[in-house]
Amino acid sequence: MIFLLAGVVLLSAWRFTVLTRQRGVAWVLRGVAISACSGLLAGVFIGVGARIGMGAITIANGDPQRFTASGTFTVVVTFSSFGIVLGVVYEGLFRRLLRHKGLAYGGLLTLCTWYPLAQAAAQQLTTRPALISLVTLSGLLVGLMWLPFGLALEALLRRWHDRKRVQVAAAAA
Numbered sequence: 001m002i003f004l005l006a007g008v009v010l011l012s013a014w015r016f017t018v019l020t021r022q023r024g025v026a027w028v029l030r031g032v033a034i035s036a037c038s039g040l041l042a043g044v045f046i047g048v049g050a051r052i053g054m055g056a057i058t059i060a061n062g063d064p065q066r067f068t069a070s071g072t073f074t075v076v077v078t079f080s081s082f083g084i085v086l087g088v089v090y091e092g093l094f095r096r097l098l099r100h101k102g103l104a105y106g107g108l109l110t111l112c113t114w115y116p117l118a119q120a121a122a123q124q125l126t127t128r129p130a131l132i133s134l135v136t137l138s139g140l141l142v143g144l145m146w147l148p149f150g151l152a153l154e155a156l157l158r159r160w161h162d163r164k165r166v167q168v169a170a171a172a173a
Helices: 002-023 025-042 044-061 069-080 082-097 102-124 131-172
Strands: none
Touching (some): 044 069, 044 082, 044 102, 102 131
16 A cells, blocks of 8 residues: 555646646646645545444444543544645646546545455444445445535635636736
């Protein structure tokens, strides 16, 4: 999995290098900063989805829920930080390829992480549920993390790009 991520990051870096030659360093750095901030904000959905998944494991094990504010905050902040890199990768590589479809990006992330996250969660279970229910529930929970993230990320980036177009049009007029 890490090799896949390394290749995607390298392709994104190459794309930003090409954009730097076309549009300049300041333009690319601004785009990276905006996509990183957008990824962090949209990453809250990753953190909330992860926390819900952790709660689902506790319920499946029959243990009492022990949600604390500090634990929830730590999980949400930690998982939200993944959105920074994923936001930059989306802006640099996948946004054009997926034709500005955040839901497609969320679906791609869901497919890439479904098995590893489901396997890690299954190792925490004290009981062995039926395979169909395990696959279905894990897919729903992983989708709950990534699909809203992709939608929110695209909405934030679209707002930024629309704002830039309005500024360029106003300057030209």
